[in-house]
Amino acid sequence: xxxxxxxxxxxxxxxxxxxxxxxxxxxxxxxxxxxxxxxxxxxxxxxxxxxxxxxxxxxxxxxxxxxxxxxxxxxxxxxxxxxxxxxxxxxxxxxxxxxxxxxxxxxxxxxxxxxxxxxxxxxxxxxxxxxxxxxxxxxxxxxxxxxxxxxxxxxxxxxxxxxxxxxxxxxxxxxxxxxxxxxxxxxxxxxxxxxxxxxxxxxxxxxxxxxxxxxxxxxxxxxxxxxxxxxxxxxxxxxxxxxxxxxxxxxxxx
Amino acid sequence: xxxxxxxxxxxxxxxxxxxxxxxxxxxxxxxxxxxxxxxxxxxxxxxxxxxxxxxxxxxxxxxxxxxxxxxxxxxxxxxxxxxxxxxxxxxxxxxxxxxxxxxxxxxxxxxxxxxxxxxxxxxxxxxxxxxxxxxxxxxxxxxxxxxxxxxxxxxxxxxxxxxxxxxxxxxxxxxxxxxxxxxxxxxxxxxxxxxxxxxxxxxxxxxxxxxxxxxxxxxxxxxxxxxxxxxxxxxxxxxxxxxxxxxxxxxxxx
Numbered sequence: 340x341x342x343x344x345x346x347x348x349x350x351x352x353x354x355x356x357x358x359x360x361x362x363x364x365x366x367x368x369x370x371x372x373x374x375x376x377x378x379x380x381x382x383x384x385x386x387x388x389x390x391x392x393x394x395x396x397x398x399x400x401x402x403x404x405x406x407x408x409x410x411x412x413x414x415x416x417x418x419x420x421x422x423x424x425x426x427x428x429x430x431x432x433x434x435x436x437x438x439x440x441x442x443x444x445x446x447x448x449x450x451x452x453x454x455x456x457x458x459x460x461x462x463x464x465x466x467x468x469x470x471x472x473x474x475x476x477x478x479x480x481x482x483x484x485x486x487x488x489x490x491x492x493x494x495x496x497x498x499x500x501x502x503x504x505x506x507x508x509x510x511x512x513x514x515x516x517x518x519x520x521x522x523x524x525x526x527x528x529x530x531x532x533x534x535x536x537x538x539x540x541x542x543x544x545x546x547x548x549x550x551x552x553x554x555x556x557x558x559x560x561x562x563x564x565x566x567x568x569x570x571x572x573x574x575x576x577x578x579x580x581x582x583x584x585x586x587x588x589x590x591x592x593x
Numbered sequence: 594x595x596x597x598x599x600x601x602x603x604x605x606x607x608x609x610x611x612x613x614x615x616x617x618x619x620x621x622x623x624x625x626x627x628x629x630x631x632x633x634x635x636x637x638x639x640x641x642x643x644x645x646x647x648x649x650x651x652x653x654x655x656x657x658x659x660x661x662x663x664x665x666x667x668x669x670x671x672x673x674x675x676x677x678x679x680x681x682x683x684x685x686x687x688x689x690x691x692x693x694x695x696x697x698x699x700x701x702x703x704x705x706x707x708x709x710x711x712x713x714x715x716x717x718x719x720x721x722x723x724x725x726x727x728x729x730x731x732x733x734x735x736x737x738x739x740x741x742x743x744x745x746x747x748x749x750x751x752x753x754x755x756x757x758x759x760x761x762x763x764x765x766x767x768x769x770x771x772x773x774x775x776x777x778x779x780x781x782x783x784x785x786x787x788x789x790x791x792x793x794x795x796x797x798x799x800x801x802x803x804x805x806x807x808x809x810x811x812x813x814x815x816x817x818x819x820x821x822x823x824x825x826x827x828x829x830x831x832x833x834x835x836x837x838x839x840x841x842x843x844x845x846x847x
Contacts, residue, residue: 497777507806514800516759523751546768552761
């Protein structure tokens with residue numbers, strides 16, 4: 340059985356805790372959180388501490404805290420037995436202590452407290468310095484997901500950047516659509532089937548093939564009319580830039 | 594039973610044809626297409642013509658052709674008995690002939706030949722000049738969808754604009770993510786669970802609440818690093834503008 344300590348009490352830490360808790364092959368021996376109040380979620384099911392000097396040894400010490408704090412906390416773990424692993428998309432493996440056994444365990448998904456997560460399908464991107472530690476992380480990852488990938492720090496950095504477009508910026512487009520609906524007193528929910536189909540279609544036939552709309556058809560009449568419809572300068576600038584980008588994408592390749 | 598003639602042979606025409614064909618309360622009496630070859634899809638199941646003077650009377654004449662051609666073709670239908678209806682999001686009702694019975698039947702979805710469509714859930718936005726014609730369109734719409742809405746031309750124009758953000762621009766973000774993956778030799782498919790969850794989460798808790806990422810947290814360090822990662826000027830400009838827009842959205846309201 341693998342023993343793990345989880346460091347962190349945020350959304351990623353909670354969802355990983357929930358996923359590992361029900362695995363027979365994994366034992367969560369402790370959860371660390373700086374703020375004692377944040378530990379109440381965990382304390383019925385494992386030991387908890389807010390004193391970093393009290394962190395125990397374990398096969399894997401899993402750091403699930405904000406990117407900026409990873410380097411600092413990992414230095415405090417150097418005397419521990421066990422593999423020191425962070426869960427960030429953007430922090431390279433070599434940011435962890437040079438003389439320790441280190442690794443990365445990056446779940447490529449958006450986590451929030453309001454939404455349950457099915458880890459089975461979530462890509463877990465793992466990286467380690469040695470084959471032995473890679474095997475250890477693979478075993479840990481496979482206990483909760485069927486979608487485990489060996490990804491190096493450069494690839495992970497690219498995936499994280501791609502995810503900013505596919506998640507953060509996509510969501511901001513939904514928000515813009517919602518603003519337009521609200522300003523014009525139509526229900527945003529009417530767009531629900533369109534939003535679902537847009538995602539499904541891009542994944543089924545590729546985003547390049549799935550592109551439609553006035554910019555894709557280079558229909559300048561409609562583009563001009565829609566720009567006039569927008570009174571919000573922020574949305575006007577976004578509409579204009581993205582329409583040009585679509586026109587350029589297809590103009591170049593046609 | 595309602596009789597309908599469909600004018601047009603593109604994706605919208607084909608999907609509407611398929612949906613109405615299996616309804617007992619609707620009879621498709623004819624399909625018109627300018628190009629005789631484009632009629633082969635329909636001719637086993639109804640009468641077809643490429644001669645506009647041969648179009649028959651029907652309860653509803655359903656125009657499913659490109660926006661630019663709607664006004665022109667509707668003028669050729671003025672002598673017909675029946676309600677003249679177009680299926681466009683952006684063409685107002687009053688673009689149709691003044692002295693005729695007119696309406697709009699706008700399915701708010703993205704259609705492509707590669708993807709089957711479940712009309713039951715698709716919002717059908719209907720508009721007519723008289724209550725009687727509105728009832729007629731409602732009956733027609735309800736025969737294929739459980740999601741029928743009375744929407745006027747201004748609201749429809751807004752929905753169409755919102756759909757450009759929610760579909761066209763969102764898909765372009767997926768395309769950007771795919772470009773980044775390909776340039777860095779990681780599989781775009783790894784983003785599939787993230788893309789699905791992004792859509793589901795925005796619809797469940799609202800895009801405003803669902804926003805995450807470096808711009809949402811106003812994490813300038815990560816924004817700067819990710820901008821440096823991008824070598825494609827087009828993507829750099831998009832990254833920069835959308836990050837600023839997200840920062841502004843949350844900065845203003847925090």
